Amino acid sequence: xxxxxxxxxxxxxxxxxxxxxxxxxxxxxxxxxxxxxxxxxxxxxxxxxxxxxxxxxxxxxxxxxxxxxxxxxxxxxxxxxxxxxxxxxxxxxxxxxxxxxxxxxxxxxxxxxxxxxxxxxxxxxxxxxxxxxxxxxxxxxxxx
Amino acid sequence: xxxxxxxxxxxxxxxxxxxxxxxxxxxxxxxxxxxxxxxxxxxxxxxxxxxxxxxxxxxxxxxxxxxxxxxxxxxxxxxxxxxxxxxxxxxxxxxxxxxxxxxxxxxxxxxxxxxxxxxxxxxxxxxxxxxxxxxxxxxxxxxxxxxxxxxxxxxxxxxxxxxxxxxx
Numbered sequence: 166x167x168x169x170x171x172x173x174x175x176x177x178x179x180x181x182x183x184x185x186x187x188x189x190x191x192x193x194x195x196x197x198x199x200x201x202x203x204x205x206x207x208x209x210x211x212x213x214x215x216x217x218x219x220x221x222x223x224x225x226x227x228x229x230x231x232x233x234x235x236x237x238x239x240x241x242x243x244x245x246x247x248x249x250x251x252x253x254x255x256x257x258x259x260x261x262x263x264x265x266x267x268x269x270x271x272x273x274x275x276x277x278x279x280x281x282x283x284x285x286x287x288x289x290x291x292x293x294x295x296x297x298x299x300x301x302x303x304x305x306x307x308x309x
Numbered sequence: 310x311x312x313x314x315x316x317x318x319x320x321x322x323x324x325x326x327x328x329x330x331x332x333x334x335x336x337x338x339x340x341x342x343x344x345x346x347x348x349x350x351x352x353x354x355x356x357x358x359x360x361x362x363x364x365x366x367x368x369x370x371x372x373x374x375x376x377x378x379x380x381x382x383x384x385x386x387x388x389x390x391x392x393x394x395x396x397x398x399x400x401x402x403x404x405x406x407x408x409x410x411x412x413x414x415x416x417x418x419x420x421x422x423x424x425x426x427x428x429x430x431x432x433x434x435x436x437x438x439x440x441x442x443x444x445x446x447x448x449x450x451x452x453x454x455x456x457x458x459x460x461x462x463x464x465x466x467x468x469x470x471x472x473x474x475x476x477x
Contacts, residue, residue, distance in 0.1 A: 183361040184370035208337035211380075212395075219334040220398040221379035225372025244363045247371045251402040 175199065178236055182229070182244070188222065190229055199237055201230040203263045210260065218258030220293075223283060227252060227265055227295040231279040234267035235299055243302035245277065250297030258292050261285050270296075277301055321345065328384055335380060338373070348389035348421040352381045355414045367411035371445070374415065374435050375403055378447045381419040382431040386451045389421035389429060396429065397455035403447045413437045415444065427453055 175192040179185040189204040203209075203226045211219025228250055235245045265283040272278075281295045325342045329335045338360075344351040354360075354377045362370025379401055387393045409415055418440060419433035428450055435445040 181364045182370065183359055183364065184372060187359040188372070208333050210333040211335075213331060213333060219332070219376060219380070220383075220401070221372070221376025222334060224375040224379065224401065224403075225370065228372050228375065229370070246408070247403075247405050249402065249404040250371075250375075251400065252375075252398075253400050254398045257397065 173237065173240065175233055175237060178242075179229075179233065182232075184225075185229055188226060188229070190226065192233060199234060199266065201226070201233055201265045203265075205261050205263075207260075212257075215257060216260050218260070218263070220252075220254055220258075223254070223258050223263070223293045224250070224252040224295070226263060227281040227283055227293060228297065230265040230267045230281050230283075231295065231297060231299060234269060234279065234281075235272075235277055235301070238269055238272065239277075239301060241302065245299040245301050248276070248298040248300055250295055253294045254292075255294065256290060256292045259285055263292070264288075272301075275301055328387070332380070334376070338376065340377060340380065342384075343416065345384070345388055348385055350381050350384035350388060350419055352377055352384070352417045353414050354417075356412050361411075366408070368408040369411075369415070371403070371405055374405070374409070374417075374445050375401070377415065377417050378403060378419070378433045378435055378445065379449070381417040382421070382433050382447065382449050383451065385419040385421040385431055385433070386424070386429040386453070389424050390453070394454045396451045396453055399428070399450045399452050401447055401449040403445055405445045406443050409435075409444050410437060416440075419447075424453065429453055 189206050191202050193200045193202055209218050209222045210216050232245055263283055263285055267279050267281040270278040277299050282291045283293045284291045339355050341353045343353050360369040360373045386396050417435045419431055421429050421431045423430040431449045433447045434443050436443050
């Protein structure tokens with residue numbers, strides 16, 4: 166999308182997002198492929214009997230993945246703001262590590278449309294999917 | 310749940326114990342129940358630096374709002390049913406109207422306006438003090454009887470509500 170893409174350290178980018186640390190999110194970057202990882206922790210549990218991850222945590226992880234992908238593709242240090250997101254819950258989240266990948270469907274001047282999918286042991290069995298709109302900051306706004 | 314449901318301080322304490330203390334992530338966020346009624350719930354999450362989504366502004370991440378709204382909606386669904394059952398979020402759509410103000414606690418309200426045999430329909434709002442000045446709103450659907458495992462918290466809530474009803 167951007168021609169002169171400056172390779173950026175996405176793990177450094179998320180260091181500026183305390184909530185990403187709180188959820189235990191890191192970035193696994195291989196070339197231009199970005200996979201986010203949410204390490205399992207007991208505090209992420211929403212249903213202790215199954216046990217299952219809290220649905221909100223999965224939603225938050227998907228949203229964070231979209232933001233990281235946008236930061237990478239736009240090369241902007243400004244953090245995009247979510248406008249609206251829809252989360253489909255497909256399977257319960259097991260108490261293991263969760264992975265996600267985002268795809269930018271369309272990047273406009275002000276708004277980007279992003280789709281994200283999260284999975285655990287099996288990539289072909291997603292646990293949740295999101296599509297959402299994000300407000301991008303223009304260069305001027307980002308500096309002000 | 311019916312008109313007999315009364316939100317007494319004792320009920321509140323019991324609900325808090327059952328629906329917050331038994332959920333590890335709600336404990337991690339420091340979420341509190343501030344009120345409950347048939348098919349409705351109000352929660353509060355304090356401002357916490359761990360929830361910041363942008364260090365430059367200090368604004369909390371949208372994901373925190375998503376999580377608390379999801380939980381508030383789930384609680385409203387539980388409070389809409391005669392017999393609490395295991396539920397699971399099917400989908401949740403969230404619209405973010407404005408950033409939360411750094412330093413302020415977030416309040417959420419959810420109303421389960423319709424339940425069918427399998428599905429519950431819910432709307433929710435996140436705000437600071439005025440519900441007419443929302444930070445985010447959501448609409449969601451939940452599966453009822455989502456799995457055979459009824460969490461201890463739900464089982465306890467079920468017994469408690471049955472007792473309340475009896476005492477009327």
